[in-house]
Amino acid sequence: MSEDRVIGTxxxxxxxxxxxxxxxxxxxxxxxxxxxxxxxxxGNTVVLARAGTVTFxxxxxxxxxAGIITIEGAPQSHLGILAREFGVRAVMSIELADSAVERKxxxxxxxxAYVDYAAGELDGKRVVLDCSDADRGVILAAD
Amino acid sequence: xxxxxxxxxxxxxxxxxxxxxxxxxxxxxxxxxPPLPDGILGDKVLRQNLRTALFKGPLTESTILAxxxxxxxxxxxxxxxxxxxxxxxxxxxxxGVSGLIPRQEYELLSFANAWLRWPEFMLDMQHRVGGLExxxxxxxxxxxxxSKINMLHIWCLGICSLLGRGVFLILxxxxxxxxxxxxxxxxxxxxxxxxGHRADGYLLGSQDRYTQRNLDEQWATRLVGSVDSLDNGxxxxxxxxxxxxxxxxxxxxxxxxxxxxxxxxxxxxxxxVIVRNAFLREEVYPWAEPCDGLPYAxxxxxxxxxxxxxIEELRCIDIGTLMTKPYDYVSGIVKGSVWVRDEWNSEPRQxxxxxxxxxxxxxxxxxxxxxxxxxxxxxRRHLIEQGAFVxxxxxxxxxxxxxxxxxEIRDEYRLWDFDERVSRVYYELDRxxxxxxxxxxxxxxPKDSAFALVPEGAGLWRSKYAYV
Numbered sequence: 165m166s167e168d169r170v171i172g173t174x175x176x177x178x179x180x181x182x183x184x185x186x187x188x189x190x191x192x193x194x195x196x197x198x199x200x201x202x203x204x205x206x207g208n209t210v211v212l213a214r215a216g217t218v219t220f221x222x223x224x225x226x227x228x229x230a231g232i233i234t235i236e237g238a239p240q241s242h243l244g245i246l247a248r249e250f251g252v253r254a255v256m257s258i259e260l261a262d263s264a265v266e267r268k269x270x271x272x273x274x275x276x277a278y279v280d281y282a283a284g285e286l287d288g289k290r291v292v293l294d295c296s297d298a299d300r301g302v303i304l305a306a307d
Numbered sequence: 308x309x310x311x312x313x314x315x316x317x318x319x320x321x322x323x324x325x326x327x328x329x330x331x332x333x334x335x336x337x338x339x340x341p342p343l344p345d346g347i348l349g350d351k352v353l354r355q356n357l358r359t360a361l362f363k364g365p366l367t368e369s370t371i372l373a374x375x376x377x378x379x380x381x382x383x384x385x386x387x388x389x390x391x392x393x394x395x396x397x398x399x400x401x402x403g404v405s406g407l408i409p410r411q412e413y414e415l416l417s418f419a420n421a422w423l424r425w426p427e428f429m430l431d432m433q434h435r436v437g438g439l440e441x442x443x444x445x446x447x448x449x450x451x452x453x454s455k456i457n458m459l460h461i462w463c464l465g466i467c468s469l470l471g472r473g474v475f476l477i478l479x480x481x482x483x484x485x486x487x488x489x490x491x492x493x494x495x496x497x498x499x500x501x502x503g504h505r506a507d508g509y510l511l512g513s514q515d516r517y518t519q520r521n522l523d524e525q526w527a528t529r530l531v532g533s534v535d536s537l538d539n540g541x542x543x544x545x546x547x548x549x550x551x552x553x554x555x556x557x558x559x560x561x562x563x564x565x566x567x568x569x570x571x572x573x574x575x576x577x578x579x580v581i582v583r584n585a586f587l588r589e590e591v592y593p594w595a596e597p598c599d600g601l602p603y604a605x606x607x608x609x610x611x612x613x614x615x616x617x618i619e620e621l622r623c624i625d626i627g628t629l630m631t632k633p634y635d636y637v638s639g640i641v642k643g644s645v646w647v648r649d650e651w652n653s654e655p656r657q658x659x660x661x662x663x664x665x666x667x668x669x670x671x672x673x674x675x676x677x678x679x680x681x682x683x684x685x686x687r688r689h690l691i692e693q694g695a696f697v698x699x700x701x702x703x704x705x706x707x708x709x710x711x712x713x714x715e716i717r718d719e720y721r722l723w724d725f726d727e728r729v730s731r732v733y734y735e736l737d738r739x740x741x742x743x744x745x746x747x748x749x750x751x752x753p754k755d756s757a758f759a760l761v762p763e764g765a766g767l768w769r770s771k772y773a774y775v
Contacts, residue, residue: 179635194407194683201676217405219561222553223676226546236404240329240634242556242563248637249549251542271744298633 169305171291172282174258176301177232177239178248183292185306186210186230190287197223210293212286214279216256218243225250231293233258233303235282236274253293255301260285314577316618316631319347320516327620329632335393337386338753339760345394346620350513353390357383365508371499372439375491375767382760384494385469389758391513392466393751395624404743407682408561412742413694415474420699420729422471425464426489428703428716429496435710439499446503448709450523452530452655453584453604453648455705457567458512458519459627461504463702465497470750473757477749478735480728480774483759487769490761500706517622519569522582526655531572531580533657534610534642544643544660548607550671551585557678558587558595560697567627574610578641579621581629583607587671591704592697594681597674601667602647606655610642651708691733696723728774 189204190212191197197220200206206227213221216237225232225246232254237243239256247254259267260282269275286303294302318324326347334342335349340356343349354363358379361370376384404411433442449456472490475481501510509515520527537544555565565586571579585605588598611618616639622630629636645663648655658666682690700722707713716722736742750757 179638192406194679198680198683214406215404217407217410217561218553219408219556219679219682220406222557223679226550226553226672226675240630242552242628244634245628245637246549246553248635249545249552251545271740272748273744298635 170261170302171286171289171305172255172258172260172303174233174255174301174303175239176295176297176299177244177254177256178251178295179298180253180295183294183296184210184230184253185290185292188212188233188286188289188291190283191221191224192283194220197221200224201227210291212283214283216241216243218246222246225252228252231255233286233293235279253295253301255293255295255303258282258303316579316613316621317573317577319620325351326516327632329620329622329630330397333397335390335751336753337389337751337758338756340386340390343390345397346622347516349390349394353387354514357387359383362387362510362514366502366510367508368440368443368502371443371502374439374495376494378487378761378763378765378767381487381490381494384465385758385760387511388466388469389751389756391511391625394513395626405561407679408694409687409691409742410561410694411747412736413560413691414698415736415742415746416691416725416729416732417695417698418467418471419474419732420471420695420725421467421702422475422486422489423726423729424699424720425468425703426492428707428720428722429464429492431716431720432706432710432712433496435712439495442496442499443503445706445709446500447506449504449705450506450521451526452522452582452606452646453586453651455564455567455586455651456500456504456709457584457627458501458504458521458625459563459567460702460705461497461500462511462625463564463698464500465494467698467702468493468497469758473750474732474746476759477746477757478732481771484762484765485769485771487761487765487767489770491767512623512625517624518571519623519625520572521569527572527582530582530606530608530644530646531574533644533646534580534608535644537641537643537660540660541640541643543664544607544645545637545640547645547660547664547668547671548583548585550668550675551587551605551607552583554587554598554601554671554675554678555585557675557682558589558592558598559701560694562694562697563627564697564701568623568629570623570629571621578610578613579618581609581611581623583609583629587674589701591700594678594685594693597677601670601674602649603651603653604648605663605667606646606648608644608646609640611636611639612641613639615639615641651705688733691736692725695725 265281559565569582
């Protein structure tokens with residue numbers, strides 16, 4: 165297992181010595197959230213969502229996924245606060261290693277192209293979240 | 308060494324201390340002001356650059372009861388409030404686009420409606436309670452746990468009025484010299500509520516080192532004295548609190564109106580105690596039906612081990628959220644208690660953590676999922692309109708309810724309705740990314756500010772009777 169290959173890094177939400185592992189599942193629409201709650205293996209899933217808003221991933225958050233990755237957002241957000249209270253590891257505002265797409269579009273905000281690229285790169289991959297550093301969370305390839 | 312760390316955040320309450328920067332390097336820029344950092348230092352620098360005494364120190368009731376502000380005072384508000392707003396946005400950071408609720412869109416619509424409609428409701432309430440003195444008293448009534456007459460709602464009545472003015476300024480449908488009378492009405496009402504509620508002479512927590520000690524002494528003593536060691540139940544306590552907070556966000560359409568953190572109340576051992584309110588039920592919101600049977604509000608009292616969490620600074624910001632540096636205070640929660648308010652006006656009562664979990668945890672989690680499902684099935688336009696009402700009705704509703712006039716105002720003024728001009732704003736929301744890019748950009752653009760000052764010489768009587 166080549167755990168040392170860094171896929172990306174981001175802002176760490178909860179400092180934890182133990183790593184967590186799971187398969188990334190990209191939740192794009194509310195129906196994706198509902199499907200995961202209904203029939204998904206949440207405990208072995210690392211949820212990937214675009215934003216740091218708490219209500220979008222809320223139903224999943226309380227069911228303790230292996231982790232959460234967001235493309236935007238910060239640990240000071242309410243999603244960050246609730247992830248800490250539920251004890252769920254989370255890495256936010258990720259930057260992918262060797263990204264082929266610029267994060268910001270001409271209007272200065274995260275572009276749809278970057279969101280699609282990040283989702284495409286991570287969805288379905290088995291990853292390990294290393295949240296041992298207080299500020300920086302690391303996403304590693306698990307296989 | 309450990310003792311030094313524990314004492315660190317207490318230094319922030321010394322008058323000479325400038326606080327720590329939560330976002331180093333970021334500055335707020337507004338025309339006519341020097342660049343302002345976040346936090347205690349930002350407040351200090353800003354106060355030195357204002358025109359009047361309004362934000363310079365504790366106010367007395369005679370200032371509050373003056374019937375209207377001068378143009379200079381209005382312009383001080385027009386500069387202090389935006390900094391206070393920015394200062395809190397910096398802490399929240401950009402959450403990004405929600406996949407569930409179009410929040411930026413509904414916020415804009417609500418600001419516009421608030422600006423055109425609230426002044427009339429405010430004048431009505433002010434008249435019924437016998438003037439601004441009665442409004443001060445109305446603010447005082449919220450100094451109990453589990454009350455929505457709280458700093459967040461009061462703050463919203465002020466800032467959302469200014470933001471609504473800003474929306475019309477950006478759209479070019481209003482000039483800074485117009486609607487001065489309505490601006491004065493809204494700011495006097497906000498100011499009187501804040502003065503009564505805080506009871507320390509300040510209008511905003513950022514003026515007083517981010518404290519929200521807005522409970523009557525008797526309640527503060529009871530709540531602070533109720534915390535007990537969590538021992539092995541810390542995880543249960545935290546997850547119950549998280550579930551309640553999450554539901555509060557669903558009930559209030561992904562915004563913070565369902566939350567209010569108070570404090571810090573500082574113990575003899577140096578630890579801070581935070582009183583966290585989560586509002587779980589609101590009958591006026593149709594989507595909140597799954598919450599029937601839950602307490603109206605749950606209040607969590609948290610003692611945080613400042614040493615363990617190595618807290619350098621602790622801010623209870625005006626939008627009802629505790630922020631710390633470093634940001635993980637959750638791991639430092641060592642004691643706690645749970646209180647509930649069964650109805651909005653019933654006596655708060657303490658329950659054990661175990662009892663609260665047994666009685667409500669499952670229903671709270673279930674209600675969150677059910678409301679999520681309702682939102683997931685709701686068309687976008689309906690989400691925007693309903694969300695807008697959570698702001699422009701929900702923010703003023705607790706005051707109407709307290710005075711027993713909600714039904715009357717709802718029917719007489721068609722409270723749950725948009726002004727026709729606001730309905731037209733709906734169609735602007737998506738054009739050229741107006742809601743998501745244009746307004747957020749222009750809000751803090753020093754050259755093109757949505758918080759344009761009222762021009763010198765503008766009449767305090769000036770309204771805007773015709774849209775021509």
